[in-house]
Amino acid sequence: MATPADAPTYFRKGFGLKTEVQADLASDYDGRLVDFLRANDYELTAGDVTIKLAREFGFCYGVERAVEYAYQARRKFPDRRIFLVGEIIHNPHVNARLREMGIEILMPGAEGFDFSGVRADDVVIMPAFGVTIGDFEALRTIGCILVDTTCGSVLNVWKRVESYARDGFTALIHGKYYHEETRATASQVRKYPGGQYIVVRNMDEAKLVCGYIEGTVSAATILERFRDAVSPGFDPAQHLQRIGVANQTTMLARESLAIGEEVGATIARVRGDAARAADFRTFDTICSATQERQDAVTELLREPLDVMVVIGGFNSSNTISLAALCGERVPTYHIDSATGIDPDAKTVHFRRVGIHHEEADRAGWLPDGPVRVGITAGASTPNNKIGETVARILATRGVVANV
Numbered sequence: 001m002a003t004p005a006d007a008p009t010y011f012r013k014g015f016g017l018k019t020e021v022q023a024d025l026a027s028d029y030d031g032r033l034v035d036f037l038r039a040n041d042y043e044l045t046a047g048d049v050t051i052k053l054a055r056e057f058g059f060c061y062g063v064e065r066a067v068e069y070a071y072q073a074r075r076k077f078p079d080r081r082i083f084l085v086g087e088i089i090h091n092p093h094v095n096a097r098l099r100e101m102g103i104e105i106l107m108p109g110a111e112g113f114d115f116s117g118v119r120a121d122d123v124v125i126m127p128a129f130g131v132t133i134g135d136f137e138a139l140r141t142i143g144c145i146l147v148d149t150t151c152g153s154v155l156n157v158w159k160r161v162e163s164y165a166r167d168g169f170t171a172l173i174h175g176k177y178y179h180e181e182t183r184a185t186a187s188q189v190r191k192y193p194g195g196q197y198i199v200v201r202n203m204d205e206a207k208l209v210c211g212y213i214e215g216t217v218s219a220a221t222i223l224e225r226f227r228d229a230v231s232p233g234f235d236p237a238q239h240l241q242r243i244g245v246a247n248q249t250t251m252l253a254r255e256s257l258a259i260g261e262e263v264g265a266t267i268a269r270v271r272g273d274a275a276r277a278a279d280f281r282t283f284d285t286i287c288s289a290t291q292e293r294q295d296a297v298t299e300l301l302r303e304p305l306d307v308m309v310v311i312g313g314f315n316s317s318n319t320i321s322l323a324a325l326c327g328e329r330v331p332t333y334h335i336d337s338a339t340g341i342d343p344d345a346k347t348v349h350f351r352r353v354g355i356h357h358e359e360a361d362r363a364g365w366l367p368d369g370p371v372r373v374g375i376t377a378g379a380s381t382p383n384n385k386i387g388e389t390v391a392r393i394l395a396t397r398g399v400v401a402n403v
């Protein structure tokens with residue numbers, strides 16, 4: 001069925017079917033055990049295991065909205081092919097559920113996304129992270145129906161980066177250059193001719209940039225180290241003069257703040273306070289949901305805990321940030337789903353904290369005797385998966401819980 005020529009093809013507020021999809025969303029993602037924990041001051045003791053849940057965890061407003069719009073799109077267009085530009089969020093369970101609903105997830109190849117199979121009568125959903133300007137233009141050219149679920153907090157970062165490019169500042173983005181959100185954010189500099197960006201992953205990389213500003217690191221080193229993380233034509237001599245700092249919304253807030261301060265202080269040290277005032281800008285663009293989850297887990301870590309379990313996709317940036325915070329204080333297991341815990345074998349399959357893409361298995365991970373287990377979950381983890389995790393932890397000690 002073709003879309004009439006005068007019909008709208010771009011939607012970013014859903015289709016007015018919120019009520020119609022609520023029951024499906026609740027049955028796919030709500031969790032009774034989490035409801036129980038919430039109602040009992042975020043604590044549950046069974047046998048010699050005490051579970052402590054962080055007070056902010058799991059699905060954020062942006063994820064709830066994106067997933068709901070995908071469900072609305074399926075209901076609105078039951079007979080059309082529906083594609084997703086990459087994963088809607090970084091949660092394996094949610095993405096699998098969307099696939100079961102007949103939504104095809106396009107994955108990028110070495111050259112980015114291939115939209116050659118998308119037709120004008122198809123529906124394409126853009127994820128909560130947003131898409132690059134190039135991908136957006138390609139989809140508009142096809143003329144398909146676009147369901148844009150880009151989170152408002154991501155749009156705020158885009159506006160900031162766009163303003164840097166407009167005013168002749170290079171956007172220095174604290175993020176992961178390969179992450180969908182950061183790729184989309186960095187592409188915003190293209191809205192202005194000559195717009196430039198550089199993506200730094202952590203303080204170590206920020207210090208390299210600062211080293212260049214101070215004259216202790218060469219341009220060749222910068223270009224080699226950041227070859228995948230700078231805009232085309234990036235010239236350190238020209239493009240590290242005026243810098244505006246922004247960040248991927250899900251990074252460790254504390255580190256983002258420190259990076260902004262370090263870059264500003266370096267400019268002031270090398271070129272004086274007037275240069276800092278004229279040629280440096282910084283704005284904390286961590287989203288409030290990420291901040292609240294990091295604050296809540298920091299609060300939880302003040303209590304005596306033997307182990308932390310952090311639930312979320314292994315490629316979920318905000319989950320990785322939560323695990324990094326926990327790993328500083330207590331043995332921490334970042335699992336991507338409840339099935340990472342095997343109650344019979346008493347093992348856990350987890351991503352090592354702070355080690356890129358390294359997964360491991362551990363037997364006997366739950367200490368013997370009375371044990372206090374802290375739990376949190378990334379912004380893309382639904383409550384039923386958190387509840388299943390709690391049930392498996394209890395089952396490891398022979399306690400059966402009703403999820």
Ligand code: SF4
Pocket residue numbers: 060061062063128129151152153154249250287288289290318379
């Ligand atoms: S983590 Fe923040 S920016 Fe990302 S979808 Fe959630 S609310 Fe939006």
